[in-house]
Amino acid sequence: xxxxxxxxxxxxxxxxxxxxxxxxxxxxxxxxxxxxxxxxxxxxxxxxxxxxxxxxxxxxxxxxxxxxxxxxxxxxxxxxxxxxxxxxxxxxxxxxxxxxxxxxxxxxxxxxxxx
Amino acid sequence: xxxxxxxxxxxxxxxxxxxxxxxxxxxxxxxxxxxxxxxxxxxxxxxxxxxxxxxxxxxxxxxxxxxxxxxxxxxxxxxxxxxxxxxxxxxxxxxxxxxxxxxxxxxxxxxxxxx
DNA sequence: TCGACATTTCGATAACTGTCGAATTGATTA
DNA sequence: TAATCAATTCGACAGTTATCGAAATGTCGA
Numbered sequence: 001x002x003x004x005x006x007x008x009x010x011x012x013x014x015x016x017x018x019x020x021x022x023x024x025x026x027x028x029x030x031x032x033x034x035x036x037x038x039x040x041x042x043x044x045x046x047x048x049x050x051x052x053x054x055x056x057x058x059x060x061x062x063x064x065x066x067x068x069x070x071x072x073x074x075x076x077x078x079x080x081x082x083x084x085x086x087x088x089x090x091x092x093x094x095x096x097x098x099x100x101x102x103x104x105x106x107x108x109x110x111x112x113x114x115x
Numbered sequence: 116x117x118x119x120x121x122x123x124x125x126x127x128x129x130x131x132x133x134x135x136x137x138x139x140x141x142x143x144x145x146x147x148x149x150x151x152x153x154x155x156x157x158x159x160x161x162x163x164x165x166x167x168x169x170x171x172x173x174x175x176x177x178x179x180x181x182x183x184x185x186x187x188x189x190x191x192x193x194x195x196x197x198x199x200x201x202x203x204x205x206x207x208x209x210x211x212x213x214x215x216x217x218x219x220x221x222x223x224x225x226x227x228x229x230x
Numbered sequence: 231t232c233g234a235c236a237t238t239t240c241g242a243t244a245a246c247t248g249t250c251g252a253a254t255t256g257a258t259t260a
Numbered sequence: 261t262a263a264t265c266a267a268t269t270c271g272a273c274a275g276t277t278a279t280c281g282a283a284a285t286g287t288c289g290a
Contacts (some may be wrong), residue, residue: 019236052236063237064239067237
């Protein structure tokens with residue numbers, strides 16, 4: 001799980017949050033599965049916390065499999081799961097995706113060979 | 116393999132190159148393995164095409180394994196391999212990493228739920 | 231309390247993948 | 261031509277993972 005201290009906010013700003021090697025690896029692995037990526041897309045594009053049951057209806061997988069993928073995304077630090085009685089709601093955890101993006105960008109800009 | 120038409124240059128500019136689903140998946144899978152990521156890092160940071168033998172010396176893996184990882188990176192479109200007689204030289208293929216980065220960024224910015 | 235329901239856990243299975251040593255291929259040099 | 265060397269391919273193996281059905285857990289409403 002991505003250390004929450006890295007993303008703890010002082011007041012309101014979203015933080016860049018550098019990813020270390022282990023975190024980077026977890027995040028990439030989590031993103032690399034197509035179904036999981038699609039799930040994350042749906043969570044991101046939903047205007048509000050996405051109910052688990054909704055995700056289940058959208059993707060055509062079993063509840064057990066969904067639960068597994070949710071756990072993977074959660075422990076990679078990509079989403080937050082709020083459990084409320086019978087239900088669970090999924091939200092994107094801000095900052096992680098941008099951190100990954102800037103990591104990749106900086107990798108390429110480190111490149112000097114122009115051919 | 117990422118379609119080279121997407122990255123074919125007219126003259127000199129580096130192109131953003133949108134990734135489709137299959138390409139996105141290949142790239143993420145390629146990045147998700149730690150050794151492969153490290154290899155890519157070395158290629159990116161080298162100021163010039165990296166000789167295969169150099170990569171082999173740097174990472175502690177067998178030649179067979181290196182060859183496998185090179186193929187993965189190549190077919191994901193992340194690197195280009197120039198073969199010259201006995202030797203092979205690896206260079207980062209520009210545009211792919213930024214395309215991935217912007218894909219991730221746009222995913223988060225699609226998010227409207229601020230909590 | 232009982233039954234229905236959402237989610238999770240468990241156990242099993244099939245598919246995938248990273249790894250290696252050995253064999254192969256192809257190029258360079260003696 | 262023969263020996264050497266870089267890289268690739270092959271075959272095998274171990275570890276991981278996505279997937280499911282069944283069972284368990286916990287919550288809510290009747």
